Amino acid sequence: xxxxxxxxxxxxxxxxxxxxxxxxxxxxxxxxxxxxxxxxxxxxxxxxxxxxxxxxxxxxxxxxxxxxxxxxxxxxxxxxxxxxxxxxxxxxxxxxxxxxxxxxxxxxxxxxx
Amino acid sequence: xxxxxxxxxxxxxxxxxxxxxxxxxxxxxxxxxxxxxxxxxxxxxxxxxxxxxxxxxxxxxxxxxxxxxxxxxxxxxxxxxxxxxxxxxxxxxxxxxxxxxxxxxxxxxxx
Numbered sequence: 001x002x003x004x005x006x007x008x009x010x011x012x013x014x015x016x017x018x019x020x021x022x023x024x025x026x027x028x029x030x031x032x033x034x035x036x037x038x039x040x041x042x043x044x045x046x047x048x049x050x051x052x053x054x055x056x057x058x059x060x061x062x063x064x065x066x067x068x069x070x071x072x073x074x075x076x077x078x079x080x081x082x083x084x085x086x087x088x089x090x091x092x093x094x095x096x097x098x099x100x101x102x103x104x105x106x107x108x109x110x111x112x113x
Numbered sequence: 114x115x116x117x118x119x120x121x122x123x124x125x126x127x128x129x130x131x132x133x134x135x136x137x138x139x140x141x142x143x144x145x146x147x148x149x150x151x152x153x154x155x156x157x158x159x160x161x162x163x164x165x166x167x168x169x170x171x172x173x174x175x176x177x178x179x180x181x182x183x184x185x186x187x188x189x190x191x192x193x194x195x196x197x198x199x200x201x202x203x204x205x206x207x208x209x210x211x212x213x214x215x216x217x218x219x220x221x222x223x224x
Contacts, residue, residue, distance in 0.1 A: 041217040100145050104156030
């Protein structure tokens with residue numbers, strides 16, 4: 001069973017489009033994250049949700065809007081895509097208060113043309 | 114502000130050799146220091162972690178050495194194997210706060 005899953009795995013789109021990435025975890029965790037990994041492999045946190053509430057919101061353009069319908073899901077919607085948004089986006093989850101281990105999904109490779 | 118600095122950026126080691134990756138941090142409130150391993154096309158996965166109350170932690174061929182006074186910690190991979198070729202990230206966090214990752218080290222182990 002996949003612990004943290006993301007869809008789609010690949011996303012190729014034109015500048016100016018709007019797209020969504022979905023994430024689901026079946027680990028029973030209460031905290032979920034979105035990370036952006038650029039071409040130099042640098043991992044940067046974007047958002048974190050705990051029990052469906054936003055707890056971390058880094059300096060990210062407001063074109064990026066996360067949404068957590070329940071504890072097991074965290075989606076990322078991106079409006080008006082730009083070339084610089086091209087990256088790999090990772091979802092992760094953890095169990096707050098018990099373990100700091102974050103479990104990462106396989107990533108969504110976004111290419112904006 | 115980059116709170117965790119990692120070096121080297123890339124490392125090439127022969128099979129059977131020792132791989133050493135170093136990290137330095139600034140925030141003395143950090144109390145958890147994990148290392149993540151990422152294979153191409155995959156997400157990062159926890160490899161080994163240490164807390165500042167110990168100076169060393171070993172799991173198989175992987176060892177973390179921790180120097181609290183110098184605010185440095187390092188990953189040692191003994192008997193490095195081609196299957197260890199991956200990108201390695203150090204990280205640090207303060208309890209209840211987010212993980213801060215280093216810039217990553219691309220390790221290549223030649224057969």
